[in-house]
Amino acid sequence: MARVGGPGAYEGTSFGTAKSCILLWLDGGPSHLETFDPKIDVPREVQGPLGTTPTSIPGVHFSGELVRCAKLADQMTIIRSMTSPLGEHGLANQYALSGYLPSPNVQYPSFGSLASHQRALDWNNPLPRSIGIPEPRIGHGAGFLGASDEPFWVHGDPGSPSFQVRDLEIHPSLDPTRLERRREMLGRLQDSQKGPGFQGAFEWILSPQAKRAFDLKQESDATKERYGLRSFGQSCLLARRLVEQRVPFVTVVQPGWDTHENMVVPLRDGFAGAKVGVGLIPTFDQAASALIEDLHKRELLDETLVIAMGEFGRTPKVNTRGGRDHWPRVYSVMLCGGGLPRGVVYGSSDRIGESPMDHPTTPSDLVHTLLVRLGVRPDQTLLTPEGRPIRVNQHGRPIDALL
Amino acid sequence: MRDYRLGVSLAALWWVLAIDTPFLCAQGPARAVDSIGLGIVTASLIEPNGSQVLVATEGGLCVVSNRAETNGAETKDPVRYESARSFPISRSIQSPFSQINSLDFSPDASRLLIAGGDPGQLGGVECIEWPSSTRLGLFQTEDQGRAIGDVVTEVDWFPGGSQWVESHWSGWVLVRWLDGSVRVKFGGHTGPVLSAMAWDEQTAISSGLDQTIKVWRVADGVQVRSLDNHTGAVVQLLGCDGPNDKRLLVSAGRDRTIRLWDPSIGRLIRFVKLPEVPVRMELSESGGLIVAMENGSICEVSMPSLRIDQTVSVSPRRIAAMVQSSRGVWWFW
Amino acid sequence: MHPRHLERIGWYFSGRSLLGVVIWLFLLERIFAQEISEPSFELDVLTLLTKHGCNSGACHGAVAGRGEFYLSLWGSNPKADYDQIVHAFKSRRVRFASPEESLLIAKPSGRIAHEGQERFEPDSPTAETLIRWIAAGAPFGPSLRVEDFQVSAEPIEPSSDRLGYRLRAFARLNGSKIPLDVSDRTTWEAEPDGDSMGWIQQSPPTLGLLRPGRHWITARFAGQVRSLVLIKPYPDPGPVLAGSALDPMTWIDQEVQEGLDRANLKPLGIADDLTWLRRVSLDLVGRIPSLGEIAEFQGLDLRTRKTQTVDRLIRSEAFGTYWAYKLARWVGFRPIASEPEATFAFEQYLRRSAGERRSWKQIAQELVLGTGDSHREGAANFARLASDPRVHAERIGSVFLGIRIGCANCHNHPLDRWTQDDYHGLAAILAGIDRGREVRYSGGGQVTNLRTREAAIPKLPGQEFLSVQSDAKAAQANVERLSAWIFDEQDPRFATMLANRLWGTMMGRGLVDPVDDLRETNPASHPRLLERLAKSLIEADYQPSSILKLIALSQAYARVEVDTSVSRLDPSFFAAREPKAMAPEVLYDAIHDALGLSVESRAIGWLDPTTPSESLDVLGRCGRMVGCSPELSRGGATQRSLGQQLHWINGPLVNRAIQSPGSFIRQESGSGASDAEILAMGYLRFFGQPGTQEQLRDWGSQIPQQTEEKLAWFEDWAWSMLSSPRFLNH
Structure with a gap:
């Protein structure tokens, strides 16, 4: 796909500091009041059931269940003043991930696909450039960039002992030689046709090193336990392994954050009557903190951007069913690594977490900033298959405090 | 002959110019501002001695007298509702506010509180001596946890006369001492507060856009209970006498209901559905409730049964304020 | 009055006197001045x-x-x-x-x-x-009634390479007979894609186009919305590839040509007949042509063989089977939870309707009005697919009208004329249907209109309110009114939607695209062509085969296939054939057919989209979506995701078929056919064309001598043929 106005020297030392990115996608709209922006001293119907905990940033609190992440807060950048008009799943996902309001005329690519697309030219690694764990969600796709930039979704459950990537193992009746021959034959049939065809898949299948990246049995039990043995924890561990292999973009999905009713159960307990909380927030706390510490230990954190976000926040007032409903007017995002400033809380919401009080930041602004860190020029123009030029990022302004 | 033709032509021309074309015949809702004089009225309060009325407008406070009343003349028919727009203005009092939302005389009638502000910019309460109208204090608030200040929506003296409660569009409710210093701030509402009343020396009740009525302690600003049944903004609160000398709370909501509560136990006693959204309600001398609605009609509701006795179409436009004169006639703007 | 006086008055108003002139000018000025005073x-x-x-x-x-x-x-x-x-x-x-x-x-x-x-x-x-x-006191002023809101664009700067337009909007206000220029009070919007389209300015309303192709402008005024389509011609008409000139130009082609002329585009040439044969077989009956069919085709008269082929395919049993599948996908057929009898009845109904070539209007009406014991009356199950009246309303909108009325749930549809009252009114009509095993009308069902917060009054979308449904009879009457409105031929919305879908399924792209998003602000690329197709469909009593035949025999359908990423052509002009991928079920069957395998049941026959099949899921089978058409995604089979590629290479779908003992490779080599013969047969089977001498020679030179190795080679060769775009696209 042709580029108009290709990548040149971009001003600023913050350009391209992140070689890889791990997006922890909290699907369903995580409540900002139960995660990174809890409120103290507010009416009961705003406060919510989870309490607060102080963090390693003085004066800043996280939700009471984010104990381990709270200790790492001084490594993070928290944005508390995200704002969006879209309160529907699907639409909000697309906006949050592409930086463009969804349109029926154009399928905008997610910023992950843009980062993956950027690396296509110098990519000689058999692994896919964008990997999603485990099941696909709306908005993460490549849009008009085409199938070659679509994330590869592993499916299955990394937490399961029998986990393996579907169809990665060579068919029992075949061997690498025959695969090579098939590849070569197909190449001859395709010589007049454009398109990568099956190139990417062949390279991957025929590379033992690439396949090993997905083998979690190579990790010690201690490491696995540190992340948490269930799906999300092991997915984060897998993400770390992939980033070690220089995969530019890994998405880890944690579904279930759409807590319209009785939110204590999905958020803290995990199931009714649990003695020890195994819900979304303790699971996230364990896995995300393990991931950050692990990346730091392996000296990958400065080059790896870790993002934890969802498509919107939730209503400041708890509803009649003990839950919160969609609230895109203000929500929070957690960022870490990739050269970002440490221990920074950017922007704030008002007293009850209803509106941004200062530094309102749109998803376009956030995507613009993340793209700069990932080394993608936001002012670049790409062409759709029909020849329409589309700017990589049109409406966002860079968040100076993060660059 | 020529004059005759010219005359006919001019008459035809006049006829053409005088008619409205079909385009202009349709009339939408009437103009918002009345013809001459008062302009838009936002609050009214009858003076303690009953012969004069204070009317709050965009320009300031007007003191209006009803000559017929003060002259003691007998009116022909027992007119129940009378538009007071034509009453002569005997005095004007300047106000620092462009919107005056609430007026309240102190229990000994020596002071008057004027509450309001500039929408979107600032809010405040002015205290003046009555009847001299000398300013005793101007208490403004800006930046109460929000980037901009906004108007004070209601003000109410406590029975002892040494403090008052004021509700703010910004969401806070304040209790101030006589000198204007803040005694306590109540932050329990999650949205603009439209009404506040001093229930007794220790308790205040407030309501607002968050569709709740909150009962709270004046000593420490701690909420006692929240009355949650309204499904629309609660625009006004009143206290009334119930059976067995119990004092009950009446609320008017944009969900088109009037609700009767016992705030001491937090119980909704009953409610009535109105045909339209209520704008303002007042208690009559006989103990009934007069509710003015958005379409300019009035519901007469008997208390405490909340039964609608009558609905009277009183005015083509909405009624912003009403007071009952000493002769029982309701004056409205 | 004396007649002479009247005469005089008339004389003054006749304009012959100065006074008369003055009077007329004054009158005119008053008429125009009163609007703004x-x-x-x-x-x-x-x-x-x-x-x-x-x-x-x-x-x-x-x-x-x-x-x-x-x-x-x-x-x-x-x-x-x-x-x-x-x-x-x-x-x-x-x-x-x-x-x-x-x-x-x-x-x-x-x-x-x-x-x-x-x-x-x-x-x-x-x-x-x-x-x-x-x-002035913030008056409401006169209530506004708008009629005849029209928009247009006048070219300005015609000679520069920036095509500029002055945008104009006119409307008749409050019963006036004279249209007023309301351009400055209209909000103009263009597709938000940055600098590529051009620029749009609100005051004075002007538009500049940079990119050649089709552009859509939306105009809003006083609650009404209109769209404007402008075409900027391409500077270079593009190359012309040679092709067969035997095909006559049908009226469809004339319409398409008009669009091409406006855009200064030349259509690409006609593909060869064997390519056409494979294409039309897949599009009409969901199968690749067999060896026998290819041979037969080659023996027919050049001038009539296409028509004969289309007639044969339409009459075949395979046509009924394939279109039962298309019908099922269109109406969103799914099993009825825990009721296999209902599911079976529904499935049988769809099969029979397609197999017996019933009128699709008849079928559609039965689905809208279907009542009775759903275990026996298959059509009654359409209502049961929806869990509540709102979902039912959205399905009816999507399936039978091609509109996305769901946007009007919380507010009036921002891009079309549907109001909240329309949406909730439609749901209110459908609230009168009881969706248990016995589907029947009942009174008393209600939905709340989110706008009024009260019970919604039944309403035909965009039309009048209907009576409240207090009992079953009233509910039935309303649903019948709804049906009459949907299928009204004076304003043929159903026929238009269906004609558009049929065009889309043949050509790879609807005249309105996407095919389930017909709205004011998404106009057809060829409005007159769509109108004529709809009329033609009505005249043929809603038999899809009539339209399909017309399209199959047009030049536009027969064009050479070119990838848009190469040609950079706007596909809405139909200058070339877009490569189209096969639907997952069709592909599944095609693999088996090409290898000469007989299967117990063809995938096309599995109307239930939840029939367990990992391969079909990986290939992107339609699941929940109503009216899903997987083959309408762009780019054809060159656009396969990595997961699909892996499955194709290592999964059981292709590998098992290739290794099956029934495959033609094993059969032929077992019965002594030569290598060259197998290669030639493979070309015919996989691509529907004989291979060239050079191709056959090239392959032949690589075949190993030993039998085991030879078999493996042929399997690998078959795999590569099945994986090439020439097999996967059509």
């Missing part, structure tokens, strides 16, 4: 708020409003907006004594902090108009 809320204020985006869905037009200030989306409810602006909360938003300090002006002009930023300058015409309006 008194400010009108709807005409002057609300249109400005729309132009500045104040009542957009991202701001105060959102359902939750902004800062406690609620406006109707795009000004669809002027009375409510007037109340909010002028009366609400003691008129806090307007200040009559000092209008410029009113929140309505002070906030959007930047005097007071505004989350929505500055929308206009404090000294702009907008601010002046608002100040003047408030100073």
Whole structure:
């Protein structure tokens, strides 16, 4: 796909500091009041059931269940003043991930696909450039960039002992030689046709090193336990392994954050009557903190951007069913690594977490900033298959405090 | 002959110019501002001695007298509702506010509180001596946890006369001492507060856009209970006498209901559905409730049964304020 | 009056006297002047708020409003907006004594902090108009009635390479016979894609086009919305590839050619007949042509063989089977939970209807009106696919009208004419249907209209209100009215939707695209062609085969296949054939057919999209979606995701078929056919064409000598043939 106005020297030392990115996608709209922006001293119907905990940033609190992440807060950048008009799943996902309001005329690519697309030219690694764990969600796709930039979704459950990537193992009746021959034959049939065809898949299948990246049995039990043995924890561990292999973009999905009713159960307990909380927030706390510490230990954190976000926040007032409903007017995002400033809380919401009080930041602004860190020029123009030029990022302004 | 033709032509021309074309015949809702004089009225309060009325407008406070009343003349028919727009203005009092939302005389009638502000910019309460109208204090608030200040929506003296409660569009409710210093701030509402009343020396009740009525302690600003049944903004609160000398709370909501509560136990006693959204309600001398609605009609509701006795179409436009004169006639703007 | 006096009066008004002239001029001036003498809320204020985006869905037009200030989306409810602006909360938003300090002006002009930023300058015409309006007492003014809202574009700067237009909007207001120029009060929008389209300016309304191709402009005025399509011609018509000239130009081709002429594009040439044969077989019956069919075709008269082939395919049993599958996908057939009898009855109904070549209007009507024991009356199950009246309303909109009416749930549809009353009114009609095993009408069902917060009154979308459904008979009457309206031939919305879908399934792209999003602001690329196709469909009693035949025999259908990423052509002109991938079920069957395997049941026969099949799921089978057409995704089979590629290489789908003992490779080599013969047969089977001498020679030179190795080689060769675009696309 042709580029108009290709990548040149971009001003600023913050350009391209992140070689890889791990997006922890909290699907369903995580409540900002139960995660990174809890409120103290507010009416009961705003406060919510989870309490607060102080963090390693003085004066800043996280939700009471984010104990381990709270200790790492001084490594993070928290944005508390995200704002969006879209309160529907699907639409909000697309906006949050592409930086463009969804349109029926154009399928905008997610910023992950843009980062993956950027690396296509110098990519000689058999692994896919964008990997999603485990099941696909709306908005993460490549849009008009085409199938070659679509994330590869592993499916299955990394937490399961029998986990393996579907169809990665060579068919029992075949061997690498025959695969090579098939590849070569197909190449001859395709010589007049454009398109990568099956190139990417062949390279991957025929590379033992690439396949090993997905083998979690190579990790010690201690490491696995540190992340948490269930799906999300092991997915984060897998993400770390992939980033070690220089995969530019890994998405880890944690579904279930759409807590319209009785939110204590999905958020803290995990199931009714649990003695020890195994819900979304303790699971996230364990896995995300393990991931950050692990990346730091392996000296990958400065080059790896870790993002934890969802498509919107939730209503400041708890509803009649003990839950919160969609609230895109203000929500929070957690960022870490990739050269970002440490221990920074950017922007704030008002007293009850209803509106941004200062530094309102749109998803376009956030995507613009993340793209700069990932080394993608936001002012670049790409062409759709029909020849329409589309700017990589049109409406966002860079968040100076993060660059 | 020529004059005759010219005359006919001019008459035809006049006829053409005088008619409205079909385009202009349709009339939408009437103009918002009345013809001459008062302009838009936002609050009214009858003076303690009953012969004069204070009317709050965009320009300031007007003191209006009803000559017929003060002259003691007998009116022909027992007119129940009378538009007071034509009453002569005997005095004007300047106000620092462009919107005056609430007026309240102190229990000994020596002071008057004027509450309001500039929408979107600032809010405040002015205290003046009555009847001299000398300013005793101007208490403004800006930046109460929000980037901009906004108007004070209601003000109410406590029975002892040494403090008052004021509700703010910004969401806070304040209790101030006589000198204007803040005694306590109540932050329990999650949205603009439209009404506040001093229930007794220790308790205040407030309501607002968050569709709740909150009962709270004046000593420490701690909420006692929240009355949650309204499904629309609660625009006004009143206290009334119930059976067995119990004092009950009446609320008017944009969900088109009037609700009767016992705030001491937090119980909704009953409610009535109105045909339209209520704008303002007042208690009559006989103990009934007069509710003015958005379409300019009035519901007469008997208390405490909340039964609608009558609905009277009183005015083509909405009624912003009403007071009952000493002769029982309701004056409205 | 004396006749002479009348005569005199008439003389004055006849214009022959100076006085008469003056009188006429005065009259005319009065007519035009009266519109602007008194400010009108709807005409002057609300249109400005729309132009500045104040009542957009991202701001105060959102359902939750902004800062406690609620406006109707795009000004669809002027009375409510007037109340909010002028009366609400003691008129806090307007200040009559000092209008410029009113929140309505002070906030959007930047005097007071505004989350929505500055929308206009404090000294702009907008601010002046608002100040003047408030100073005049903020009247509502005359109620606005708009008729005949028309938009057009006049070219300006015709010679420069930037094509410029002056945008104009006219409407007749309040019963006036004279259209008024309302261009300055109309909000103009173009597709938001940055600099590529050009530029659009609101005052004075002008448009500049940079990119060649088709452009859509949306115009909003007083709650109405219209669209405008403009074509900027391509500078270079493009290459012409040679092709067969035997095909006559049908009326379809004339319409398509007109579009091409306007865009200064030349169509690409016609593909060879064998390519056409494979293409039409897949599009009409979902199968690749067999060896026998290819041979037969080659023996027919050149001039008539295409027509004969289309007739043969349409008459075949395979046509009935394939179109039962298409019908099932179109109506969103799914199993009825825990009721296999109902599922079976529904499935049988669809099979029979397609197999017996029933009129699709008949079928559709039965699905809308179907009642009875759903275990016996298959059609009654369509209503059961929806769990509640709202979902049912959205399905009816999507399936039978091709509209996405769901957007009008919370506010009037921002891009089309559907109001909240329409949406909830439609749901209210369908609330009168009982969806148990016995599908029947019942009175008393209700939905709440989110706008009025009360029970919705049954309403035909865009039409009048119907009577409340107090009992079963009234409910039935309303549903019958609904059916009559959907299938009305005076305003043939069903026929248009169906004709568009049929075009899309043959050509790879609808005349309205996407095919389930027909709306005012998504106009057809060839409106007259669509109209004629709809009429043709009606005349053929809604037999899809009639339209399919017309398309199959047109030049537009037969064009050479070119990838748009190479040609950069706007596909909506149909200058070339877009490579189209096969639907997963068709592909599954095609693999087996090409290898000569007989299967117990063809995948096309599995109407139930939840039939367990990992391969079909990986290939992107339609699951939940109504009216899903997987082959309408762009780019054809060159666009396969990595997961699909892996499955194709290592999964069981292709590998097991290739290794099956019944495959033609094993059969032929077992019965002594030569290598060359197998290669030639393979070309015919996989690509529907004989291979060239050179191709056959090339392959032949690589075949190993030993038998085991030879078999493996042929399997690998078969795999590569099945994986090439020539097999996967058509």
